[in-house]
Amino acid sequence: xxxxxxxxxxxxxxxxxxxxxxxxxxxxxxxxxxxxxxxxxxxxxxxxxxxxxxxxxxxxxxxxxxxxxxxxxxxxxxxxxxxxxxxxxxxxxxxxxxxxxxxxxxxxxxxxxxxxxxxxxxxxxxxxxxxxxxxxxxxxxxxxxxxxxxxxxxxxxxxxxxxxxxxxxxxxxxxxxxxxxxxxxxxxxxxxxxxxxxxxxxxxxxxxxxxxxxxxxxxxxxxxxxxxxxxxxxxxxxxxxxxxx
Amino acid sequence: xxxxxxxxxxxxxxxxxxxxxxxxxxxxxxxxxxxxxxxxxxxxxxxxxxxxxxxxxxxxxxxxxxxxxxxxxxxxxxxxxxxxxxxxxxxxxxxxxxxxxxxxxxxxxxxxxxxxxxxxxxxxxxxxxxxxxxxxxxxxxxxxxxxxxxxxxxxxxxxxxxxxxxxxxxxxxxxxxxxxxxxxxxxxxxxxxxxxxxxxxxxxxxxxxxxxxxxxxxxxxxxxxxxxxxxxxxxxxxxxxxxxx
DNA sequence: ACAAAAGTGTTATCAGTACACCCATGC
DNA sequence: GCATGGGTGTACTGATAACACTTTTGT
Numbered sequence: 001x002x003x004x005x006x007x008x009x010x011x012x013x014x015x016x017x018x019x020x021x022x023x024x025x026x027x028x029x030x031x032x033x034x035x036x037x038x039x040x041x042x043x044x045x046x047x048x049x050x051x052x053x054x055x056x057x058x059x060x061x062x063x064x065x066x067x068x069x070x071x072x073x074x075x076x077x078x079x080x081x082x083x084x085x086x087x088x089x090x091x092x093x094x095x096x097x098x099x100x101x102x103x104x105x106x107x108x109x110x111x112x113x114x115x116x117x118x119x120x121x122x123x124x125x126x127x128x129x130x131x132x133x134x135x136x137x138x139x140x141x142x143x144x145x146x147x148x149x150x151x152x153x154x155x156x157x158x159x160x161x162x163x164x165x166x167x168x169x170x171x172x173x174x175x176x177x178x179x180x181x182x183x184x185x186x187x188x189x190x191x192x193x194x195x196x197x198x199x200x201x202x203x204x205x206x207x208x209x210x211x212x213x214x215x216x217x218x219x220x221x222x223x224x225x226x227x228x229x230x231x232x233x234x235x236x237x238x239x240x241x242x243x244x245x
Numbered sequence: 246x247x248x249x250x251x252x253x254x255x256x257x258x259x260x261x262x263x264x265x266x267x268x269x270x271x272x273x274x275x276x277x278x279x280x281x282x283x284x285x286x287x288x289x290x291x292x293x294x295x296x297x298x299x300x301x302x303x304x305x306x307x308x309x310x311x312x313x314x315x316x317x318x319x320x321x322x323x324x325x326x327x328x329x330x331x332x333x334x335x336x337x338x339x340x341x342x343x344x345x346x347x348x349x350x351x352x353x354x355x356x357x358x359x360x361x362x363x364x365x366x367x368x369x370x371x372x373x374x375x376x377x378x379x380x381x382x383x384x385x386x387x388x389x390x391x392x393x394x395x396x397x398x399x400x401x402x403x404x405x406x407x408x409x410x411x412x413x414x415x416x417x418x419x420x421x422x423x424x425x426x427x428x429x430x431x432x433x434x435x436x437x438x439x440x441x442x443x444x445x446x447x448x449x450x451x452x453x454x455x456x457x458x459x460x461x462x463x464x465x466x467x468x469x470x471x472x473x474x475x476x477x478x479x480x481x482x483x484x485x486x487x488x489x490x
Numbered sequence: 491a492c493a494a495a496a497g498t499g500t501t502a503t504c505a506g507t508a509c510a511c512c513c514a515t516g517c
Numbered sequence: 518g519c520a521t522g523g524g525t526g527t528a529c530t531g532a533t534a535a536c537a538c539t540t541t542t543g544t
Contacts, residue, residue: 008251009331009355056353060331084329084357086254086305108301110254110355112329164409166490179496189486196498197534201488204532220494221542241434242506244489245411245450424523441525442507449505465521466515487533 005053008106011064012051012085012113012147014154015072017120017134018171018187020180025171025187026120026134027151028071032144034102044095046142049150050130051111064114071130078117078170082157083150086110090146099144115154117170162188164244166207169228175211177223178202207232250298253351256309257296257330257358257392259399260317262365262379263416263432265425270416270432271365271379272396273316277389279347289340291387294395295375296356309359316375323362323415327402328395331355335391344389360399362415407433409489411452414473420456422468423447452477 015028034044050071054063060081069075091100091107100107120134135141137155140148161167168184169176182198185191202208207229215222260273279289295316299308305326314320336345336352345352365379380386382400385393406412413429414421427443430436447453452474460467 006253006353009254054331057333059333060329060355081328083326084305086299086357088302088304108251110305110357112331112355160409163486163488164490168490177496185488191486194535195496196536199497200499201532205490218495219543221496221540223496241408241436242489243408243430243446244487245409245413422523439508440523441509444524445526446505463522464516466513466523468523 004056006056007053008109010051010053010105010109010111011060011067012049012111012150013064013068013071014049014113014115014151015068016115016117016137016154016158016171017123018184019120019134020172020176020183023183023187025137025184027137027140028123028132029135029141029143030071030130030132032099034099040094042094042098044099044144046095046144047135047140047147048144049147050132053105053109060112064112068114068116071128071132072118072123074118074122078167079114080116080157080161081112081114083113083153084110085113085146085150087146093145096145111150113150113154115158117158117167119171119173121173159188166228166230166233175213175225175227177215177225179223181226206236249301251301252298253354255296255298255350255354255356256305256312257294257356257395258309258313258316259294259358259360259396260313261360261362261382261399261403261416262368263429264365264379265417265421265428268428268432270382270429272382272385273368273377274380274386274388275316275375275377277344279344285339287339287343289344289389291340291389292380292385292392293389294392295377298350298354305357309357313359313361316373316377317368319363319367323412324359325361325402325406326357326359328358328398329355330358330391330395332391338390341390356395358395358399360403362403362412364416364418366418404433411473411475411478420458420470420472422460422470424468426471451481 017026017028018024019026028050029047030050032044032046032048050067052063052067054060058066061079064079064081065075068077088108091097091109097107125132140151143151162185168181168188171184172180178199179195181202182193182195186193209227209229211225211227213225215225262271262273263269264271273295274292275295277289277291277293295312297308297312299305303311306324309324309326310320313322333353336342336354342352370377385396388396403412407430413426413433416429417425423444424440426447427438427440431438454472454474456470456472458470460470
C-alpha cells in the first residue's frame with residue numbers, strides 16, 4: 001500500500017465523548033499552533049478537529065479510523081460518516097490560508113466528516129502526541145477552518161439520531177445505570193426529564209438488561225447496573241415500523 | 246466562474262419519484278451505451294444514475310442541483326446529501342474501466358451521493374436529452390459503476406427517514422388524498438397498513454390540512470384533498486422531543 | 491443518625507391495534 | 518341501480534404525563 005496522499009480529499013473526525021461524572025457531552029479537539037508569526041504578524045493558536053488527507057489506496061472509512069486511532073489509540077468505535085464539506089471557500093480565512101501554506105495542502109479540499117462516539121474515560125490524554133483535550137459541546141474554544149460548522153452539524157445529527165436509534169449506549173460504558181442514561185439524554189437534548197417516567201419506560205425495554213451487579217466505589221447507595229443488548233434490539237426493531245412523524 | 250472540472254470528485258443523484266397512479270416508488274435512470282465494441286468486444290448497454298464532476302468554483306450542493314436540472318429541467322426539489330462513496334476500487338469493473346477511458350475520468354473518483362424526491366409526473370420524459378426513464382425500486386435494470394449500491398443505500402436512508410421526518414410529502418403533489426399518502430408509505434416500507442387506523446392518525450395531525458376541494462376527473466367517488474403545512478410542522482416539532490428507541 | 495442519591499405508585503389522558511360495514515359518486 | 522373506492526366506530530390494551538415521598542446505603 002502506497003502512502004501517497006490525495007491532495008484535495010480529507011477526512012475530519014468529530015469525537016464525541018460523554019463524561020458520566022461531570023455529566024457533560026464533550027468534543028475532543030487538538031491545538032493548532034504556529035509559533036513563528038508570519039509577515040503580517042498573525043499568530044495561530046486555536047483548536048481543530050483531528051483529520052488528514054486520504055491515501056491513494058485507502059477507503060474513506062479506513063482513513064477516518066486511521067486518523068482516530070492515531071489520536072486515541074482506539075479501534076472499533078461507533079463511527080458515522082455524516083456529511084461532506086466541500087465549499088470552494090471553506091478554507092478562506094486568513095489563518096487557514098497561512099496554515100495551508102505551512103502544511104502544504106490544497107485550499108479546495110473536500111473533507112468527509114465523521115463522528116465517533118465513546119465514553120470520555122476510554123481515552124488516555126496523558127502523553128497524547130497531539131495535545132488533545134475534551135471541550136464541552138456548549139463551551140467550545142476558538143476553532144480553525146470551518147470546524148465549528150462541522151461540529152454543529154455533527155451535533156444536530158447526533159441529537160436527532162439519539163431520539164430514534166440506540167446510539168446513546170455508545171457514549172456510555174458497557175455497564176451503566178438508568179440515571180447515567182437519563183443524564184446523557186438530558187445533556188444531548190438540553191432538556192429535563194422526569195426520572196420516574198424515564199425509568200419506567202427504559203426498564204420496560206427488552207434490550208435493556210439488568211445485571212447481577214451494583215455500582216462500586218460510590219459513596220452513597222449504589223445503583224443497579226444495566227447493559228444494552230444489540231441482538232435483542234435488532235429482533236425487536238425488525239418487526240416495528242412505527243410511523244412517527 | 247470557470248468551468249474547469251475537478252477530475253477526482255463527482256456528484257451522483259438518485260432521483261426518487263412516486264407515481265400516484267401506479268402506486269410505485271421509482272428511480273430515474275439514464276442509459277449508458279458505448280456502441281463501438283472495444284478490442285475485447287465488450288459492449289456497454291446498461292443504466293446509471295445521473296452525475297457529473299464538480300467544477301472548481303462550485304459547491305457540492307450546486308453541482309448536484311445543476312446535474313439534476315440538466316436531467317429534469319427542475320429546480321428546488323427536496324435534496325439530501327446522504328453519503329460519499331470513495332472506495333479505491335469502486336470503479337474496477339471491466340465496463341467501468343472502458344467507460345472511464347472513453348469519457349476520460351479518474352478511476353479513483355470520490356462521488357458525493359444525493360437523493361432527490363418528487364412526484365414522477367413532474368418530470369417530462371418526452372424529448373429528454375439523456376433518454377431518462379423511471380424504474381421501480383424493486384425492479385431495477387442492470388446498473389453500471391457501483392450505482393446499485395448507491396441506490397440501495399439511498400433507499401435505506403429514505404425508508405428510515407420516512408418514519409421520522411415529513412419527507413413523504415415531497416413525493417406527493419401539493420394536494421393529495423389520505424389514501425395517496427397511505428399508498429406511498431406502503432410502497433416505501435413494503436408493508437400493509439390498516440386504512441382506518443392510518444386515516445385517524447394522520448387526519449389528527451395539525452399539519453395535515455383538509456382543503457375545500459375534492460379530486461376531479463376521477464371515475465368514482467372523489468376523495469377529499471389535503472395539504473401538508475411545513476410551518477405548522479415546525480411549530481409542533483419544536484416542543485416535542487419524544488425519545489423513541 | 492444523617493446526608494445523599496436510588497428507587498417507587500397512582501391517576502388521567504392519549505395513542506395504538508384489531509376488526510367489518512356503510513356511503514357517495516360517476517357511470 | 519350498481520360497482521367502485523371513500524370513508525367511518527368501537528372496545529381493548531398499552532403508553533405517556535404529571536406529580537412527591539420512601540428506602541437504602543456509606544460515612
